[in-house]
Amino acid sequence: MPDERSDDRSVRLVRAAQRGDTLAMAELVDLLAPYVGRVCSAIALDQGADAAQEALVAVFRSLRTLKDPGALRGWVRAIAVREAVRVAHRAARTVPADLSALPARGDPQLAADIRDVLDRLSPEHRAVLMLRDVEGLDERTAAALLGVRTGTVKSRLHRARDTFRKAWTS
Template structure:
C-alpha cells in the first residue's frame, strides 16, 4: 500500500492478521458464471472509508482507537483483496473490522474510551461526507456511548452490529463467527445492561443516533430510550 493510499484514510498503524480473512458464506454478487472485477483501490477507499471508521468508532468508543482500527482494516483489505471471493463486500469489511477490534482488545489489559470530539470529523478525508455530516453520523449520545463502552466486548460487538449498524441476527452471527442463538443471548443480555445504565433517561425523550431494538434496519434512528428498552 502506498503512502498516498494510506493518507486517504485516518492516519494510523498496523496490527497482526486476524483469524478471519475471506468472504466466508456471503451471498454471491452478480449472475452465476459472471466474472467478478476487483474494484480499484481509490474506489474502495472513497466508498468505504467513512462507514468503516463509523463502525470502528462505535466499537472502540474513542477517536484514536477508531483511527487505528480503520487503518488496520484497510491494510488488511489491501493485503487480502486478491483472495476475496465474490460476495457481499460490506459484509467482508464488517467481519474484518470486528475481528481486528477483538484482536485489539485481546492485546490490551484495558481499553481506553473517550467521547468523540469535532477533531475526529475534521480529520476525515475530503472524499467522505463533510465534517458536519461525519460528526452526526459517527457520534452517539454521550450517555449511550458510555453505556456501550461499559458492556463486555462480546455484548458490545453484537449490540452495535444489530442495533446501531442494522444487521440481522443472522448477519451478526456470520460476522462474529458464532451461532445465531449466541447472538440473541448476547444482544438480550447487552440490552438488559443498557437498560440498567440508562434507567435515568427513561421518559427524557433525548435523541440519539441509534437503531431501534425491535426490527433492525440500516440507517434507522431512534431515541436513546429505545436502545435501552429493547
C-alpha cells in the first residue's frame, strides 16, 4: 500500500467486501496483512503477530462502517495502532520479552540491541516513535490516531527518543 489514499483496486475490493463478497475479503487480507504486521510489530514487538491478527479481525468486523473506501490505509492504521498498544500493554503485564526470536535482517547483534532498547520503552512511546519516525506522520495525524493531543505526541516523542538514546548509549 504505497500511498496514503487507497488505489482503485483496494477501493473496489472494499466495496465488494462490504457487500459480502468473500473472495474480495480474502484479497483484502492479502493486501492488508503485511502492512498491519509491520505496524503492529513495531509497537507490540514479540506480540506483533497477535496484535496484527486482532487488528485484522477488528478491521473486518468493522469494514461495513467504513464510509470512504479511499481512506482504507489510514483507517486500518488507526485500528492496527490501537490493537498493538492494547496487546503490548496486556503482554507487559504477563512475561518479559524473549529476545531469542529476533529477525535475522542485517547484523543480528545490532537487531538484538535495538530490540532490547525498544523493549524498555512503553507501548505508547514505541507507538509514537513508529508513527513519526517509521511511518513519517506529522504530530497532528499521530495524535488523532493515538487519541491524544498534539502536545502529548510531542512530549511522548521527546521522552521516547531521549529514553532510547540513553538506553542505547549505556
